Amino acid sequence: MNKALNHLAAYACDAAASRGRLVAEADSPTRSAFQRDRDRIIHATAFRRLAHKSQVFVPFEGDHFRTRLTHTIEVAQIARALARGLRLDDDLAEAVALAHDLGHPPFGHAGEDALRRVMAGQGGFDHNAQALRLVTRLEHRYAGFDGLNLTFESLEGMAKHNGPLLGTFAAGGSTPRPVDGYILEFDALFALDLAQFAGAEAQAAAIADDIAYNAHDLDDGLRAGLFTLEDLAAVPFLKGLLDEIAALHPGLATPRRIHELGRRVITRFIEDVLGHSAALLGDHHITSAAAVRAQQRAMVAFSPSMAEAERAIKQFLFARMYRHPAIMAVRREAESVLEALFTRFRQNPEDLPPEWRSPAADARAIADYIAGMTDRFAVMEHVRLFGSAPDLRADLTKPPASP
Numbered sequence: 001m002n003k004a005l006n007h008l009a010a011y012a013c014d015a016a017a018s019r020g021r022l023v024a025e026a027d028s029p030t031r032s033a034f035q036r037d038r039d040r041i042i043h044a045t046a047f048r049r050l051a052h053k054s055q056v057f058v059p060f061e062g063d064h065f066r067t068r069l070t071h072t073i074e075v076a077q078i079a080r081a082l083a084r085g086l087r088l089d090d091d092l093a094e095a096v097a098l099a100h101d102l103g104h105p106p107f108g109h110a111g112e113d114a115l116r117r118v119m120a121g122q123g124g125f126d127h128n129a130q131a132l133r134l135v136t137r138l139e140h141r142y143a144g145f146d147g148l149n150l151t152f153e154s155l156e157g158m159a160k161h162n163g164p165l166l167g168t169f170a171a172g173g174s175t176p177r178p179v180d181g182y183i184l185e186f187d188a189l190f191a192l193d194l195a196q197f198a199g200a201e202a203q204a205a206a207i208a209d210d211i212a213y214n215a216h217d218l219d220d221g222l223r224a225g226l227f228t229l230e231d232l233a234a235v236p237f238l239k240g241l242l243d244e245i246a247a248l249h250p251g252l253a254t255p256r257r258i259h260e261l262g263r264r265v266i267t268r269f270i271e272d273v274l275g276h277s278a279a280l281l282g283d284h285h286i287t288s289a290a291a292v293r294a295q296q297r298a299m300v301a302f303s304p305s306m307a308e309a310e311r312a313i314k315q316f317l318f319a320r321m322y323r324h325p326a327i328m329a330v331r332r333e334a335e336s337v338l339e340a341l342f343t344r345f346r347q348n349p350e351d352l353p354p355e356w357r358s359p360a361a362d363a364r365a366i367a368d369y370i371a372g373m374t375d376r377f378a379v380m381e382h383v384r385l386f387g388s389a390p391d392l393r394a395d396l397t398k399p400p401a402s403p
Helices: 033-042 045-052 068-085 090-099 108-118 127-138 152-159 181-189 200-224 236-248 254-283 289-294 304-322 325-347 363-371 375-386
Strands: none
Touching: 033 090, 033 152, 045 068, 045 127, 045 375, 068 090, 068 200, 068 254, 090 152, 090 200, 108 325, 108 363, 127 152, 127 181, 127 363, 152 181, 152 200, 200 254, 200 289, 200 304, 236 254, 236 304, 254 304, 325 363, 325 375
């Protein structure tokens, strides 16, 4: 628990000086405030459900594709590596990483798109706001409070995963997206400084998310046969890594080449973030966590050249994986499942479990219930209510999308 042994930097968040919890609690004699946050997240019901929620491929496609839980664990590992390299509090970085996807509904981003549509005009749906709802209201485990009663530092990292939500530097620039109503509601109760950046540990968790899903979506896409290693040569950064592997290991079997590529992608990204972020922190003379938050840009970031490489990978994945005809067909089917469930529960609230029913068939309560479902439970509910099982297996024989 003694972080002094780790020689934390002056700009790290200090668990002993945390801005506290909504409901005051006595300190633990054995764990720091941030360690308790991490442990509460791991033991939460919502965290366990991530094991059966999609990342890109629904779990029915195979046992080796990433689920939302394996992705989360990979993000946490990278966040810890970044935090240690920058002399940050790695427990806080890990806690934010472990919580960052708690609000995702079943079927990944397809599920979020479906809930956003059915909740249009009724408060909308955003997975970051849903994660905040889970850890501040929907988890019912503790005698003294709803949610997990996490520290300010963990909560701000979840709410501001993509940067400030209000003010000049809000994501979206001069036309930022409207802030979810629940985030504003909670902010009025327990201020999260929505116009500022989050602390460096939360920034490390956010960029770890980008690193993890870029590297591992490449791996899953190759495993699924959506594209080949030769196709990746269209991305100069990846071509350089593939050439390096070929020079060091001529004739290497394809599965090993794929793994060697993935580990190099992660390593190069981490090394770049560590070097560039250390330079930013030094150039801006950052000497406190408050100074990190007050900056006009993130202090944990890619260098310009690596940011360009990261964008190129995203563009490749968008065209060749996320918009692949087979993946899009499954997305449409998954969206229809959740839209059908939502409509059914609005019209027939008696079909909901007793604890979720209300005379008004409240749309938010129904969205909360559906968002908490795993992929397989959503399918089971569809079978129970409509007598049919949706076809959620991707036909990978379809031709790929054009790059």
